[in-house]
Amino acid sequence: MPDTGRLLIAGDVGGTKSLLGAYTAGRSAPTLVADRRFENSGYASIEEILSEFIDESKLKDISSLCLAVACPVEDNCGTLTNLRWRIDAEAIAKRFNIAAVSIVNDLVATGAGSLLLTDADLHTLQKGITRQGNRALIAAGTGLGEAMLFWDGKTHLPSASEGGHTDFAPRTPLETELLDYLTRHYGHVSYERCLSGPGLEAVYLFLKSRNMDDGARLEASKITELAFEGEDATCSEALNLFISIYGAEAGNLALKTMSTGGIYIGGGIGPKILKALEGDTFIKAFRAKGRFEEWLSRIPIHVILNQKAALLGAASYAQRNTRSA
Numbered sequence: 656m657p658d659t660g661r662l663l664i665a666g667d668v669g670g671t672k673s674l675l676g677a678y679t680a681g682r683s684a685p686t687l688v689a690d691r692r693f694e695n696s697g698y699a700s701i702e703e704i705l706s707e708f709i710d711e712s713k714l715k716d717i718s719s720l721c722l723a724v725a726c727p728v729e730d731n732c733g734t735l736t737n738l739r740w741r742i743d744a745e746a747i748a749k750r751f752n753i754a755a756v757s758i759v760n761d762l763v764a765t766g767a768g769s770l771l772l773t774d775a776d777l778h779t780l781q782k783g784i785t786r787q788g789n790r791a792l793i794a795a796g797t798g799l800g801e802a803m804l805f806w807d808g809k810t811h812l813p814s815a816s817e818g819g820h821t822d823f824a825p826r827t828p829l830e831t832e833l834l835d836y837l838t839r840h841y842g843h844v845s846y847e848r849c850l851s852g853p854g855l856e857a858v859y860l861f862l863k864s865r866n867m868d869d870g871a872r873l874e875a876s877k878i879t880e881l882a883f884e885g886e887d888a889t890c891s892e893a894l895n896l897f898i899s900i901y902g903a904e905a906g907n908l909a910l911k912t913m914s915t916g917g918i919y920i921g922g923g924i925g926p927k928i929l930k931a932l933e934g935d936t937f938i939k940a941f942r943a944k945g946r947f948e949e950w951l952s953r954i955p956i957h958v959i960l961n962q963k964a965a966l967l968g969a970a971s972y973a974q975r976n977t978r979s980a
Contacts, residue, residue, distance in 0.1 A: 661718040662688075663977065664709075664753075665969035667761060668701055669725045670737030670797035674963065675708045678970045680977065684771045685970040689714075690963070701742050702750060709751065719755040720747065721973035723764030723965045725798060727817060731758050737798050755976040759815075761965050762792050762802035765921045766813030768968030769804075769959060776961035778929060780920075781938055783955035788915030791908045794922030795901065799847040799854070803912045811916070813968075818908065819847040826903060826943075829896070836861045849900050852924065855879070859893040879928055898931055902940030909954050910947060917955035921965075925958045932958065 663678040663685055673693045678685035689712045693704045701722065709717070724742055726733040731744035748756040769792070790804040790811060799819030804811035823844045825831040837844040837857060848854055852875040859878050863870065868889050873881070881887040882894040909918050918941075925932065942951045961967075 661716050661977070662714055663970055663973040664705075664714070664717055664720040665966050665973050666701070666705070666720075666722040667764065667963075667965040667969060668722055668735065668740075668742065669695075669761065670735060671695060673701065673704050674966050675704065676963070676966050676970060677708075677712060677714055678973070680974050684967065685974050687970075690966070695738060695740075701740055702747065705747070705751065717751070717753050719757075719973040719977040720751070720753050721757045721759060721764075721969040721976065722747075723759055723761040723969040725761045725800065728758050728760050728815065731756075733758055733760075755973070757972060757976055759969065759972055760800075760802070762794060762800040762921070763813040763815045764968035764972065765794060765800075765959070765965040766790075766792055766802050766804045766811070766919075766968065767971050768961075768964035768966070769919055769921075770811055771967055771971065772959065772961055772964060776959065776964070777919075777957040778926075778960055779955065779957050780932055781941070781952070781954065781956040783917070784953045785955060786915055789912050790916040790919060791912040791914040792919045792921050793901075793905050793908055794920065795850045795852075795854070795924040796922035797852055799845075799850045800922065801908055803914075804916070806916060819850070820845040822846075823849055823900075830900070832865065833858065833861050833896070836864065846900075846904050849897070850904060855893060855897050855924075858897050859889065862889050862893050862896070875924075876927075883930065894928065894931055895936055898928070898934075898936045899940045901932075902937035903943070905937075905956070906941040906944055906951055909941070909951060910944060914954060917957060920956070920958045923962065926960050926962070929958060 667674040676690035724733045726736045744756040792802045794800040801818035803814045825834045855875040878890045881890040942948045
């Protein structure tokens with residue numbers, strides 16, 4: 656690897672995959688010099704992935720590292736919600752001899768990264784009215800993440816939440832049936848049980864059962880594919896119900912955070928179902944809040960197309976850690 660000065664390492668560590676990047680510090684944003692995607696199923700820990708990335712990329716003189724992780728973070732530690740890896744900043748610092756190591760929630764990192772994106776990195780679902788104010792993120796992928804970016808009058812301050820694990824609230828008789836079905840399977844039913852890759856599969860299985868469909872069980876990617884091709888009515892119904900619930904919960908989040916600055920849809924699922932999100936199902940569900948329907952129509956809604964937003968955000972935290980060290 657060429658001599659690039661002291662390096663920053665950033666990571667976006669989810670339940671399914673980890674994306675690692677090496678950066679150099681930049682004036683406005685860190686500059687990427689190497690990155691790689693890892694499938695977590697092939698490794699026993701994040702330390703194994705870090706070791707392989709550092710060795711294969713021949714990284715030396717690492718000054719700071721920040722990992723964005725899909726779980727609550729306390730005392731610079733966290734245990735991945737959907738994988739159960741324990742990630743400890745102090746242990747990583749000692750193993751790899753890196754002075755500044757930090758761990759942040761993945762949606763906090765996505766929020767920080769979203770502030771560095773360009774118009775080309777976003778797809779607008781609702782133009783709304785552009786203005787300063789709080790923003791919020793909702794991101795369906797392996798799980799469901801939610802976060803806020805509070806506006807302090809000068810800048811946005813990302814703040815984590817575990818809103819994806821709040822109680823799923825049905826709005827229609829069909830969604831009430833879905834809640835009953837999921838309750839029998841899981842006990843507690845959160846929004847993540849509906850709004851995630853496994854959630855789409857659960858919605859599909861519910862509709863299969865309701866429609867007395869004896870077809871094969873399908874993964875989320877196949878459900879989406881068949882829905883777009885119009886070859887399977889149950890797949891189409893599942894995707895439409897998923898999108899309606901997604902829009903409703905995005906509207907809930909906008910109200911709870913007073914997100915006049917916009918709602919941002921992150922995660923891996925949004926760009927893959929963009930064509931379906933552009934229909935009226937998402938926006939109708941987003942706005943359907945009674946007396947606040949008109950207020951919600953003024954909120955900009957953007958899909959984040961750049962799948963490295965969380966990685967960029969983690970790199971910005973790593974750069975900040977270097978400056979404060």
